[in-house]
Structures are given as C-alpha cells and as structure tokens.
Amino acid sequence: MSQKIIIVGAGLTGSLLAIYLARRGFQVDIYERRPDMRKVAISAGKSINLALSTRGIHALEQVGLAEKILQDAIPMKGRLIHPISGNTSFQPYSIQANEYINSISRRTLNVNLMDEAEKFPSVKFFFNHRCTGMNLENGAAYFIDESTGNTLTASGDTVIGTDGSASAIRMEMLKSGFFNFSQTYENYGYKELTIPASSNGGFRIEKNALHIWPRGSYMMIALPNAEGDFTCTLFMPHHQSERNLSQLKTEQDVVRFFQEVMPDACQHMPTLVEDFFNNPTGNLLTVKCFPWHVKGKVLLMGDAAHAIVPFFGQGMNCCFEDCYYFDQLMDDFGDDWAQIFEAFGNLRKENTDAIADLAVENFVEMRDLVAQKDFILKKQAEAILEEQYAGAFISKYAMVTFHRLPYATALKRGRTQDKVLMEICGKISTIEDFNPAAAMEKIRMEWEKLGQ
Amino acid sequence: MSQKIIIVGAGLTGSLLAIYLARRGFQVDIYERRPDMRKVAISAGKSINLALSTRGIHALEQVGLAEKILQDAIPMKGRLIHPISGNTSFQPYSIQANEYINSISRRTLNVNLMDEAEKFPSVKFFFNHRCTGMNLENGAAYFIDESTGNTLTASGDTVIGTDGSASAIRMEMLKSGFFNFSQTYENYGYKELTIPASSNGGFRIEKNALHIWPRGSYMMIALPNAEGDFTCTLFMPHHQSERNLSQLKTEQDVVRFFQEVMPDACQHMPTLVEDFFNNPTGNLLTVKCFPWHVKGKVLLMGDAAHAIVPFFGQGMNCCFEDCYYFDQLMDDFGDDWAQIFEAFGNLRKENTDAIADLAVENFVEMRDLVAQKDFILKKQAEAILEEQYAGAFISKYAMVTFHRLPYATALKRGRTQDKVLMEICGKISTIEDFNPAAAMEKIRMEWEKLGQ
Numbered sequence: 001m002s003q004k005i006i007i008v009g010a011g012l013t014g015s016l017l018a019i020y021l022a023r024r025g026f027q028v029d030i031y032e033r034r035p036d037m038r039k040v041a042i043s044a045g046k047s048i049n050l051a052l053s054t055r056g057i058h059a060l061e062q063v064g065l066a067e068k069i070l071q072d073a074i075p076m077k078g079r080l081i082h083p084i085s086g087n088t089s090f091q092p093y094s095i096q097a098n099e100y101i102n103s104i105s106r107r108t109l110n111v112n113l114m115d116e117a118e119k120f121p122s123v124k125f126f127f128n129h130r131c132t133g134m135n136l137e138n139g140a141a142y143f144i145d146e147s148t149g150n151t152l153t154a155s156g157d158t159v160i161g162t163d164g165s166a167s168a169i170r171m172e173m174l175k176s177g178f179f180n181f182s183q184t185y186e187n188y189g190y191k192e193l194t195i196p197a198s199s200n201g202g203f204r205i206e207k208n209a210l211h212i213w214p215r216g217s218y219m220m221i222a223l224p225n226a227e228g229d230f231t232c233t234l235f236m237p238h239h240q241s242e243r244n245l246s247q248l249k250t251e252q253d254v255v256r257f258f259q260e261v262m263p264d265a266c267q268h269m270p271t272l273v274e275d276f277f278n279n280p281t282g283n284l285l286t287v288k289c290f291p292w293h294v295k296g297k298v299l300l301m302g303d304a305a306h307a308i309v310p311f312f313g314q315g316m317n318c319c320f321e322d323c324y325y326f327d328q329l330m331d332d333f334g335d336d337w338a339q340i341f342e343a344f345g346n347l348r349k350e351n352t353d354a355i356a357d358l359a360v361e362n363f364v365e366m367r368d369l370v371a372q373k374d375f376i377l378k379k380q381a382e383a384i385l386e387e388q389y390a391g392a393f394i395s396k397y398a399m400v401t402f403h404r405l406p407y408a409t410a411l412k413r414g415r416t417q418d419k420v421l422m423e424i425c426g427k428i429s430t431i432e433d434f435n436p437a438a439a440m441e442k443i444r445m446e447w448e449k450l451g452q
Numbered sequence: 453m454s455q456k457i458i459i460v461g462a463g464l465t466g467s468l469l470a471i472y473l474a475r476r477g478f479q480v481d482i483y484e485r486r487p488d489m490r491k492v493a494i495s496a497g498k499s500i501n502l503a504l505s506t507r508g509i510h511a512l513e514q515v516g517l518a519e520k521i522l523q524d525a526i527p528m529k530g531r532l533i534h535p536i537s538g539n540t541s542f543q544p545y546s547i548q549a550n551e552y553i554n555s556i557s558r559r560t561l562n563v564n565l566m567d568e569a570e571k572f573p574s575v576k577f578f579f580n581h582r583c584t585g586m587n588l589e590n591g592a593a594y595f596i597d598e599s600t601g602n603t604l605t606a607s608g609d610t611v612i613g614t615d616g617s618a619s620a621i622r623m624e625m626l627k628s629g630f631f632n633f634s635q636t637y638e639n640y641g642y643k644e645l646t647i648p649a650s651s652n653g654g655f656r657i658e659k660n661a662l663h664i665w666p667r668g669s670y671m672m673i674a675l676p677n678a679e680g681d682f683t684c685t686l687f688m689p690h691h692q693s694e695r696n697l698s699q700l701k702t703e704q705d706v707v708r709f710f711q712e713v714m715p716d717a718c719q720h721m722p723t724l725v726e727d728f729f730n731n732p733t734g735n736l737l738t739v740k741c742f743p744w745h746v747k748g749k750v751l752l753m754g755d756a757a758h759a760i761v762p763f764f765g766q767g768m769n770c771c772f773e774d775c776y777y778f779d780q781l782m783d784d785f786g787d788d789w790a791q792i793f794e795a796f797g798n799l800r801k802e803n804t805d806a807i808a809d810l811a812v813e814n815f816v817e818m819r820d821l822v823a824q825k826d827f828i829l830k831k832q833a834e835a836i837l838e839e840q841y842a843g844a845f846i847s848k849y850a851m852v853t854f855h856r857l858p859y860a861t862a863l864k865r866g867r868t869q870d871k872v873l874m875e876i877c878g879k880i881s882t883i884e885d886f887n888p889a890a891a892m893e894k895i896r897m898e899w900e901k902l903g904q
Contacts, residue, residue, distance in 0.1 A: 174635075175623075178735060182634035183626075283630060 002027055002122070003335055004156035006141050008131045009033075009163035012106070013302030013319040015113035017162060019063050020327045022120035026335075029154060030117070031129040031143055033163075038111050047192065049223035049231045050109065051076065051101040051210070051313035053401045059320035062327065069112055073102035074224045080209035081370055086264045090209065091370065095383050099402045101210070101313060103223040105231075109316075131168040134159060136176055139297040141169075158337045159298040165287055165307030170300055179289065186284040186309065186360075189245050190235045193220075193275045195268045197228025204268045205230065212366055213262045217241045219367035220262060232265070235284075235367065245281065284309045286356050292345040296338030301326065306352035311363040312400060314355050318407070322348060351407040358400060358411055377425035378418070381434050385443075388436050393417075393443070416446040454479055454574070455787055456608035458593050460583045461485075461615035464558070465754030465771040467565035469614060471515050472779045474572035478787075481606060482569070483581040483595055485615075490563050501675035501683045502561065503528065503662070503765035504554040505853045511772035514779065521564055525554035526676045532661035533822055538716045542661065543822065547835050551854045553662070553765060555675040557683075561768075583620040586611060588628055591749040593621075610789045611750040617739055617759035622752055631741065638736040638761065638812075641697050642687045645672075645727045647720045649680025656720045657682065664818055665714045669693045671819035672714060684717070687736075687819065697733065736761045738808050744797040748790030753778065758804035763815040764852060766807050770859070774800060803859040810852060810863055829877040830870070833886050837895075840888050845869075845895070868898040 002025050007014045010032035018028045034042055052073055060066040077100045078092035093100055117123045126143075132151070134141040141154045161169030173179045198204050203224060205211060211222035211230070218236040225231060237244040243261075248254050251273045258266040266272065287307035293299040302319040326344055333339040369375040385393040396414025399405050420442050428434055454477050459466045462484035470480045486494055504525055512518040529552045530544035545552055569575045578595075584603070586593040593606045613621030625631045650656050655676060657663060663674040663682070670688040677683060689696040695713075700706050703725045710718040718724065739759035745751040754771040778796055785791040821827040837845040848866025851857050872894050880886055 171627075174626075178637050180636050182636075184632050184634075185630050 003158075004029060006031065006139075006154050006156040006159045008141060008159065008161045008169055009167075009302075009304070010110075010114060010125060010127075011162060011164060011302070012110055012113065012316055013322065014160075014162035015110060015117050016059065016063070016320055016323045017160065017301065017326070018117040018123050019065075019113065019120070020323050022117065022123045023063060024327075024330060026122065027156075028117075028120075028123045029126065029156060030123065031126045031131060031141070031154065033130045033146075034127065035147075036114075036125070036127045037107060038114065042107075047106045047231070049225070050104050050106055050316050051223070052104050052109075053101045053313065053317055055314075055404055056317035056320040057102075058404060059324040062324055063116075065112070065116060069104070069109060070102060072108050072112070072226055073104040074226060075100045075208050076103050076210045076223070077208050078210070079366075079370060080206050080211045082211060082213045082262070082264055083371060084215075084261060084263070088264075091376070091379055092383070094398060094402060095386055096402075099398065100208075101401060103210070103225070105225060106316075108226075131163060133172050134169060134298065136172060136294045136297060157335070158296055161298060161300045161304045162302045163304050165285055165303045167300065167304035169298060170287075170289060170304050173289075173294060173298075173300070176294070179291070181289040182287070184286045186286075186363075187237050187240060188235055188284050189238050189281040190233050190284065191245075191276055191281060192279050193232040193234060193269060194271060195222055195230040195232055195265070196270065201228045203228050203230070211265075212370060213265060214367050214369075214371045215243070215261055216368050216371075218243055220265060221366070222265070232269070235363075248276070251277075286360065288353060288356060290345065290349055291342075292349070293338075293341035296336070296341060299337070299341045299344065301344075305348075306356060308352075308356045308359045309363060310359070311366055312355065312359040314359060314400060314407075318352060318355050321404075322352075354407040354411040355400070358396075358407065358414075374422060374425045377428065377431055377434070378421045380431045381421050381425060381436075381439065384431070384434065384436050385440060389440055393440065412450055413447060416450060417443050420446055455610075456481060458483070458591075458606050458608040458611045460593060460611065460613045460621055461619075461754075461756070462562075462566060462577060462579075463614060463616060463754070464562055464565065464768050465774065466612075466614035467562060467569050468511065468515070468772055468775045469612065469753065469778070470569040470575050471517075471565065471572070472775050474569065474575050475515065476779075476782060478574065479608075480569075480572075480575045481578065481608060482575065483578045483583060483593070483606065485582045485598075486579065487599075488566075488577070488579045489559060490566065494559075501677070502556050502558055502768050503675070504556050504561075505765065505769055507766075507856055508769035508772040509554075510856060511776040514776060515568075517564070517568060521556070521561060522554060524560050524564070524678055525556040526678060527552045527660050528555050528662045528675070529660050530662070531818075531822060532658050532663045534663060534665045534714070534716055535823060536667075536713060536715070540716075543828070543831055544835070546850060546854060547838055548854075551850065552660075553853060555662070555677070557677060558768075560678075583615060585624050586621060586750065588624060588746045588749060609787070610748055613750060613752045613756045614754045615756050617737055617755045619752065619756035621750060622739075622741065622756050625741075625746060625750070625752070628746070631743070633741040634739070636738045638738075638815075639689050639692060640670075640687050640736050641690050641733040642685050642736065643697075643728055643733055644731050645684040645686060645721060646723060647674055647682040647684055647717070648722065653680050655680050655682070663717075664822060665717060666819050666821075666823045667695070667713055668820050668823075670695055672717060673818070674717070684721070687815075700728070703729075738812065740805060740808060742797065742801055743794075744801070745790075745793035748788070748793060751789070751793045751796065753796075757800075758808060760804075760808045760811045761815060762811070763818055764807065764811040766811060766852060766859075770804060770807050773856075774804075806859040806863040807852070810848075810859065810866075826874060826877045829880065829883055829886070830873045832883040833873050833877060833888075833891065836883070836886065836888050837892060841892055845892065864902055865899060868902060869895050872898055 004027040005021055007030040010030050018030050021028050057066050060069055078090050081089050128147040129143040130146055132142045139159055141159050144151050161167050174181055207224050213220040220234045222230040222232040239246055254276050292305045301322050308315055329340045329343050382395040399410035424439055456479040457473055459482040462482050470482050473480050509518050512521055530542050533541050580599040581595040582598055584594045591611055593611050596603050613619050626633055659676050665672040672686045674682040674684040691698055706728050744757045753774050760767055781792045781795050834847040851862035
C-alpha cells in the first residue's frame with residue numbers, strides 16, 4: 001500500500017504538488033474550500049494576472065507541462081511606461097530575445113494543473129471542503145463539506161497545507177505555541193479593472209508588454225490576456241496620502257480621477273465605473289513564519305508559508321519552485337516526512353524571506369522609480385553591462401526572473417549592484433557618460449565584500 | 453446610567469485598569485479565565501519575580517496605591533554577579549540612594565490590585581470565565597464559565613482586552629484582516645527554581661540585590677522574596693548551543709550541570725532536582741501588533757498588545773504606564789472610545805516597540821556582557837558621568853528604569869551613549885584612564901545627530 005498524503009488547498013501550489021507526488025506513486029487526497037472552478041464560475045475581481053517566468057517554467061518542465069501551459073500565455077518583453085502626457089516609453093526586461101515573462105490567467109493555469117493532476121488515478125479532489133483545523137499530534141485534518149453541511153476527518157500519512165495566505169492549517173500552528181509568525185499589511189488596496197478587447201477582438205494597447213502607469217505614491221498596471229483584453233490593477237493607499245482610495249466615493253470621483261491622471265487608459269475602459277464599484281478592494285499582505293512543519297505530521301508550503309506582495313511577479317514562481325525543491329528532497333529522504341520537512345524549511349526559508357523583501361522593494365520601483373531619470377539611466381547601464389560582461393553581470397531583475405539562483409543570493413548581489421549603479425547614474429546626465437569598465441570594477445569590489 | 457466597560461483578563465493590567473476606570477465612575481465587569489487566586493492556590497512555576505520601578509510606581513501613585521504595594525517589596529540596589537569562581541562582585545544600579553528596583557511577587561501584587569478594585573461597588577469580577585472570542589462589529593464578548601460549562605455573552609459600551617500574551621481578543625482581530633501582527637520566540641526556555649529561606653527564616657544570599665550567574669549563552673538569576681527565599685530562573689537555549697536544555701534529561705545531568713557551572717548557588721538549592729523536573733519550561737516571546745483597536749469597540753492593552761521578554765524588568769512597568777496614559781486620554785476625550793483608542797495606540801506604539809527591542813538587547817547584557825571587562829568599565833564610566841554631569845547624562849538603564857522619558861527616546865539616546873562608551877572602554881584598561889569630559893563631548897555630538 002502506498003502512502004496517502006492529504007493536501008489542503010487545490011490552488012496553484014496544491015495542484016502542482018499533487019502531480020509531483022502522484023508521479024512518485026503516492027496517493028493524494030486534495031481538499032479545496034471552493035467549488036470546482038472547472039464547473040462553476042468562481043467570482044473573479046481579485047486575481048491579478050500572473051507572470052510566469054524561469055523558476056515557474058522550470059518546475060513545470062520537470063513534470064512535462066511547461067510547453068502546454070505556455071500555449072495559453074502571452075509574452076511580455078518589457079515594461080511599457082505611460083506618463084500622464086501620454087508619451088509612452090518601452091523598458092525591455094532583457095537584451096536577450098528569450099528573456100521575457102509570460103502573462104497567464106490564474107484560472108487557466110489552475111484548471112490545467114487540476115486536469116493534469118486528475119489524470120492520475122491516485123489523485124482525488126474534494127471540492128467545497130473547508131478546513132476547520134487539524135490535530136497537530138496525530139495529523140488528522142478536519143473539514144466541513146459546505147455543499148452538505150457534513151463534517152469529516154481526513155487522515156493520511158501526512159498533511160501538507162497549501163491553503164494560501166489565510167491558511168487554516170497555519171492558524172492551528174499559530175495557536176500551538178513556539179511558532180514564529182508575522183503578517184504585515186501595506187497601507188495599500190488594489191482594484192481589478194479591465195481594458196476589453198476591441199470590437200474586432202484585437203488588443204487595444206500594445207500586446208507584448210506589461211503596462212505601467214507610475215504615479216509616485218500609486219500606480220495602475222495592465223497585463224494582456226489571450227482573449228484580447230487586459231486585466232488592469234490599480235494600487236493605491238487606503239488613506240494618508242495625497243491621493244487615496246477613500247477619496248474615490250462617487251462615480252464622478254472615479255471618472256474625474258482617471259481622466260485626470262490616466263487619460264490614455266481611461267478612454268479604453270468603458271466599464272471603469274462598474275468595475276470599480278463592483279469589484280472588491282484587495283489588500284497587500286506579507287506573511288512570514290517558521291518553522292513550517294510540526295514533526296512529520298504537517299508542512300506548510302506556498303503562500304501558506306510565505307505570502308508575498310505581487311510586485312516582482314514571483315508569488316507563483318516561488319511556489320512552483322517550492323514544489324521542485326520538495327521533490328528533490330524526496331530523492332534524498334524518500335518518505336521520511338520529518339526529515340524532508342525539516343530540510344525543506346532550512347533550504348527555502350532564507351530564500352522566501354528574500355523574495356518577500358524584494359517584492360516590497362519592487363513596488364517602489366514600479367510605482368515611482370521607473371518614471372525617474374536616474375532609474376532609466378540605470379536600466380540602460382544594466383543593458384550595457386549585460387552585453388559587455390555577459391555571464392558576469394546579471395541585473396537584479398534578471399537574477400530573480402530569468403535565473404534560478406537562490407533568491408537570497410539575488411537579493412544580496414542585486415542590492416549591491418543597484419546601489420553602485422544608482423550612485424553612478426545620479427552623477428551622469430546621459431548614458432554616453434557611463435563608463436562600463438569603471439562601474440564593473442566597483443561592482444566586483446562590492447561583491448567581494450559580500451564574500452560571494 | 454454610567455457606561456459599562458468589559459475588561460477581559462484580571463491580571464496586573466486588567467486589575468489596575470479597573471481601578472482607574474472605577475475612579476472615573478465607570479462600571480467595570482472584569483472576566484478572568486483562572487479561578488480567584490485569593491481563594492485557590494494557582495499553579496506557579498512559571499512566574500519570574502517582578503521588578504517594580506519608577507514607571508510602575510508612578511502609575512500606582514496616581515491611584516494612591518504605591519506606598520501600600522511597596523510594603524511587600526524588597527529593594528534591589530544592584531546586580532550581584534556570580535562567576536564560576538565564586539568571587540562575587542556588585543554592580544550598583546545607580547549612584548543615587550533612591551534609585552533601586554523592587555522585587556515583588558506577581559501573586560502578591562495581583563491580589564492587592566484585585567482587592568483594591570473590588571472596593572469599588574461598580575467593579576465586578578467574574579472568575580473561571582474563559583473568553584472564546586468576540587464580535588468586533590457590535591462589541592459582544594463571548595465566554596464559557598468553566599466551573600459550570602455555561603456559555604454567556606457580555607455586552608457593554610466597550611471591551612478592553614488585557615488577556616495577556618496569548619490574548620483571545622487579539623486572535624479575533626488577527627482573523628479579521630488588516631491587522632499587523634508578529635510573534636517571535638527566542639530559542640530559549642526558562643525554568644523556575646528556588647533558593648529557600650535558611651532554617652531561621654533568613655536570606656541565604658545577599659538580600660538587596662538581583663543575583664546573576666552570567667554564563668555567556670545562558671544564565672540564572674535570583675530575586676529575593678519577603679519570606680526569605682529567592683525565586684531563581686534559569687534561561688537557556690532549547691537546542692543548538694554548547695549548553696542547552698535538551699541535554700538536561702536525568703537527575704544526574706541536572707546535578708552535574710549545576711555543580712559544575714553554578715557551584716555557589718547549587719549548595720543553596722536543596723530542591724533543585726524536584727523543581728527542575730516538576731516545573732514547566734517557559735518560553736520567551738515578543739508580540740507586536742497594530743492597530744490595537746477596532747473602532748471604539750475593542751482595545752488591546754498590556755501584554756495582549758505588546759508582550760516582551762523579561763530582561764529589562766519592564767513588562768509590568770510598561771503595562772502600568774499603559775493604564776496611566778490611558779487615564780490621561782480620558783481627560784482629553786471623556787468616553788469617546790474611538791478617539792481614546794486611536795490616540796492611545798498612536799501615543800504608545802513607538803514606545804512599546806522600543807521597550808520590546810531594549811528587553812531583547814538586555815538579555816545579551818545580562819547573560820554575557822556583565823562578566824566582561826569593557827562592560828564593567830562602561831558601568832563605572834557611566835557612574836562617573838552621572839555624577840559629574842548630573843542632570844545631563846543619564847545611563848540607558850536609568851532612563852528606562854528610574855525615569856519616565858518615552859521608551860523610544862531612551863532607546864535612541866541610550867544606544868548612542870552605549871556605542872560611544874563601549875568604544876572608549878574598549879581602548880582603556882582601567883577606569884583611571886577614562887576622560888569624562890572628552891566622553892561627554894562625544895556623546896553630546898552624537899545626541900545632536902539624533903536631533904534630540
């Protein structure tokens with residue numbers, strides 16, 4: 001008899017993990033609070049499109065799914081910056097043609113992963129099952145079937161909580177003591193809005209870009225969908241800022257605001273007012289905790305262990321990387337869950353902390369810096385260095401997005417590079433004044449200080 | 453009809469707050485999970501004696517209780533350091549005769565406060581009532597009477613959660629979203645032990661001191677009790693250290709360990725082995741959260757809002773200071789709870805964060821630095837500066853302990869002073885080489901940089 005793993009949460013992490021486990025011959029029972037999204041339309045309006053990149057693609061490749069998943073994705077080659085004036089400019093993500101990110105809808109991706117998981121006879125999904133807690137001693141997990149009101153207890157050889165940033169499994173660990181935990185909200189809310197496809201089904205604005213309307217303390221972004229529409233997200237302080245969400249109370253407030261600060265987007269948003277008032281306001285949350293497991297009985301993975309803000313486009317990529325490393329550890333430790341769980345936390349914690357911090361920092365970059373002269377020069381300088389010192393110099397963005405270096409390394413090296421380059425670019429007025437050799441020497445010196 | 457306040461938790465904060473509120477004419481219903489400690493012996497073994505100092509005394513003075521409470525306390529004039537060699541040395545807390553801290557048992561203090569609170573006919577205690585949650589919208593608090601098993605709902609004009617570091621009220625706020633929260637455990641456990649009174653009822657070791665056995669990564673402390681005994685507490689890593697609690701498994705382990713590293717204490721501890729194995733292992737936890745209130749419906753106060761580690765002897769003093777400032781805000785805002793709660797958080801948060809950080813830092817000082825040459829010189833240098841620059845120079849310890857400066861100010865100024873003095877003392881070999889005027893000039897320069 002093969003071992004049975006209880007997975008709590010059939011989101012992106014849980015569904016991919018089920019595939020990894022099933023390939024190793026484990027039985028997987030996966031319990032999900034929501035109904036089956038393949039049968040029922042689940043309320044959207046709080047999703048933010050996803051940007052699939054190297055780490056995520058690599059984890060999908062291991063289970064033979066990358067090619068299939070990427071068929072539904074739209075390449076985004078760089079940031080398209082929209083100033084108020086309307087004179088857009090394009091900031092490429094890389095000088096390499098094959099280095100871009102891929103816009104994909106959460107729903108499409110999740111459905112694909114569920115379908116793939118269900119192809120294994122050993123994987124069973126239980127929808128509408130809300131986890132109400134678990135016994136950390138014996139590993140029993142408790143659920144209520146919300147379609148019938150019945151309660152049930154699931155027992156397997158171990159439990160893995162992939163139940164997201166508001167994890168019920170984690171709440172159980174929080175109550176049990178000796179569990180380090182923090183949840184930190186930004187003073188920002190977000191609203192999902194839309195730019196629909198044009199009447200002939202085409203894209204109303206540039207298709208292969210991540211669009212940003214950077215406005216200092218707030219911003220809007222737009223990501224393309226395969227159907228020709230764009231998912232837009234407005235990020236804005238709740239309170240305490242010159243411009244904030246609490247000021248947008250009436251239809252007139254909303255229309256005036258968008259006409260004033262994003263006139264070029266506004267003209268493509270016929271359902272702006274309805275979207276704004278019908279869609280819920282999302283919040284931006286970072287969750288850190290440790291240890292992620294209780295003996296061999298339960299492990300947190302994905303957002304349940306490390307929820308991050310979306311500004312580096314790494315939430316899903318990081319979660320998929322979790323699955324990949326977890327699978328690697330099964331090579332080393334078989335089904336010794338206590339060992340695997342301990343090693344998994346020790347391997348991943350430093351890196352998930354790093355991407356959490358990088359994601360918060362990137363918010364400042366997106367909403368403010370991308371519009372500033374020094375930053376634009378720095379991006380140009382990075383492109384020059386990446387070309388002249390190919391293999392040696394990799395920008396922070398590229399280390400995170402197009403490489404699989406540990407996030408903690410990307411953070412340390414990347415911050416150092418950014419500091420050196422921002423200093424240099426603060427002193428020059430055009431990119432012609434940039435001295436790549438001198439910059440590279442300074443960067444190498446700083447790297448050495450890091451001991452890397 | 454006067455307003456009714458529901459207090460959850462009749463510990464030190466809840467009991468003193470009840471007195472403050474009753475004096476203003478409010479009705480107070482105070483619900484406590486434990487039985488009435490005045491009637492039932494409540495299991496001890498996890499208390500740590502308290503050190504009452506200026507902030508706490510000041511808050512008691514406002515309600516006319518300081519003198520009475522201090523009758524049960526024992527002055528501790530300084531730290532008595534016990535090296536392995538047995539050659540003890542005394543480090544006074546101050547050069548002022550009236551600057552000392554007061555050892556008092558948690559139980560005695562709590563009983564006194566309950567007795568005083570109950571003298572007000574408008575204060576009612578409900579013991580054995582465990583809070584199971586509350587409705588943050590309407591302010592109803594839910595309890596189970598553990599003596600009968602009955603559940604009940606308490607409703608008043610507002611709720612104040614003084615239910616300690618594992619607050620049930622705070623858990624409700626944590627579940628509700630948009631609540632910043634962190635709990636951080638040190639990798640340390642603690643064991644309460646005892647040095648009993650001598651056969652004639654006297655103190656076996658120096659009465660008027662806080663005793664420390666500093667051993668680098670771990671330490672024991674002992675505080676005097678009025679009955680002639682000392683409450684000792686061993687603080688030691690759980691794991692991952694040359695010496696840790698997990699190594700002390702058998703009676704022989706414990707006896708050998710104490711004989712080896714604290715021989716002078718060991719000889720006064722006839723019940724060492726029983727105490728060690730009968731008493732539970734406590735954990736050291738810092739809790740930070742914000743906001744502390746939900747509209748005017750509920751407020752967290754005391755450890756529920758800001759639990760800290762015990763190494764600055766400020767946990768209770770900080771909680772009593774909470775009560776004092778809360779009372780001051782009622783002068784300004786009457787019974788406008790939403791305003792009072794908002795102002796209270798804004799006033800206190802920075803300071804409770806500061807004492808939390810200071811308390812963690814002081815652990816290193818107590819277990820390690822007090823035994824080191826530079827640190828001993830620094831203490832001597834501080835005494836010289838406090839004398840020669842009376843009124844201008846106040847040591848960090850004194851700012852926190854003998855003054856009522858905001859904790860955040862004490863932290864900023866204190867860290868600056870410590871840095872300057874430790875640098876100077878690292879370069880001299882005896883206190884005769886210390887140049888007070890030069891040191892003071894450097895300190896003043898650093899203060900100026902702080903903008904204070």
